[in-house]
Amino acid sequence: MDIDSDPGGDKKIFKSGFIAIVGAPNAGKSTLLNSILGEKVAITTPKPQTTRHQIKGILTGENFQAVFIDTPGIHSSKGLLNRVIVKAATQALDGIDLILFVVDVTRRNKSAEFRVFDLLEKVKKPVILVLNKIDLISRENLLPMMAELQEIYPFEAIVPISAKYSDGIDMLLDEILARLPEGPQYYDATMITDQPEDMMISELIREKIFLLAEKEIPYSTTVKVDSIKEPDGRFPLTIHATIYVERPSQKRIIVGKNGKFIKKAGVMARRELETLLGQKVYLDLWVKVRKNWSRDERALQELGITGFDT
Ligand SMILES: Nc1nc2c(ncn2[C@@H]2O[C@H](COP(=O)(O)OP(=O)(O)OP(=O)(O)O)[C@@H](O)[C@H]2O)c(=O)[nH]1
Ligand SMILES: [Mg+2]
Numbered sequence: 001m002d003i004d005s006d007p008g009g010d011k012k013i014f015k016s017g018f019i020a021i022v023g024a025p026n027a028g029k030s031t032l033l034n035s036i037l038g039e040k041v042a043i044t045t046p047k048p049q050t051t052r053h054q055i056k057g058i059l060t061g062e063n064f065q066a067v068f069i070d071t072p073g074i075h076s077s078k079g080l081l082n083r084v085i086v087k088a089a090t091q092a093l094d095g096i097d098l099i100l101f102v103v104d105v106t107r108r109n110k111s112a113e114f115r116v117f118d119l120l121e122k123v124k125k126p127v128i129l130v131l132n133k134i135d136l137i138s139r140e141n142l143l144p145m146m147a148e149l150q151e152i153y154p155f156e157a158i159v160p161i162s163a164k165y166s167d168g169i170d171m172l173l174d175e176i177l178a179r180l181p182e183g184p185q186y187y188d189a190t191m192i193t194d195q196p197e198d199m200m201i202s203e204l205i206r207e208k209i210f211l212l213a214e215k216e217i218p219y220s221t222t223v224k225v226d227s228i229k230e231p232d233g234r235f236p237l238t239i240h241a242t243i244y245v246e247r248p249s250q251k252r253i254i255v256g257k258n259g260k261f262i263k264k265a266g267v268m269a270r271r272e273l274e275t276l277l278g279q280k281v282y283l284d285l286w287v288k289v290r291k292n293w294s295r296d297e298r299a300l301q302e303l304g305i306t307g308f309d310t
Helices: 029-037 079-091 110-123 139-152 169-178 197-212 248-255 257-277 297-302
Strands: 015-023 055-060 064-070 098-104 127-132 157-160 222-229 237-245 281-289
Touching: 015 029, 015 110, 029 055, 029 064, 029 098, 029 127, 029 169, 064 169, 079 297, 098 110, 098 169, 127 139, 127 169, 139 157, 157 169, 197 222, 197 237, 197 257, 237 248, 237 257, 248 257, 248 281, 257 281
Parallel strands: 015 064, 015 098, 098 127, 127 157, 237 281
Antiparallel strands: 055 064, 222 237
């Protein structure tokens, strides 16, 4: 006799799956991931092309585990860094169960939308359309948009949300969980992201540079953590990190007059790191020029920007 059988039929099934979050740059994909998890695992900034690699965020409940994959914004790519970024976004669609296509309702870009529809048609996965930033438009404008998009593509559902103000997230989660297949728990229930600690740290530093720097500087910048030393006697947790730029003129800007810029970015990053890590932090930032790193495949790999981590 099968002693594991469940004659009453009330045994709870466990559901799990992988959900890719895709869309144009700046649509609010990373903000949505953070809002779903209730924790900041992905950096977000007002500048497009903030996210450069896939980031997993894991939501575990009593009967389910939803593994979200935040991706870089999909756009027409120029240059090696952009090609690597878009490849990371499209590769995220392999082996996933559901796609959330995030559209910024305030900045519809029809040619970008059609590029995504093309991609969605190729991968043949169920898609939920997420209309984001509804806090910025009126309801009268939202309804015709929903009707228009429903005509263009056979979405499983259309869910209007505000990722920034966590509005509509519960309804979106219901739609997602209803579509997850029966499956195993892939990750430990306490795990909320797959990013190693040094990557979380370098991303937080990069976020501050994206927030503070102008023009091409953010896109010419990458950050690598060189070492993390545990607290020792009177020394707190000590993090050494290097900010790489492409040209000496950019280094001068990132350092700033009397080191003002880098100090400001450093203080902002340290404060957030102390909250994230729950302890006092000493953050030591250096700026180095690595000529044209964004156009050099080897440099991208050495600096940890490979985009191929699935
Ligand atoms: N008003 C409003 N702003 C939002 C909302 N969601 C995101 N934003 C803002 O939109 C900007 C971009 O958000 P991100 O989450 O970084 O966008 P993303 O799609 O991850 O962008 P990339 O990584 O560059 O592709 C940030 O300034 C967010 O604060 C929203 O619901 N309402
Ligand atoms: Mg992002």
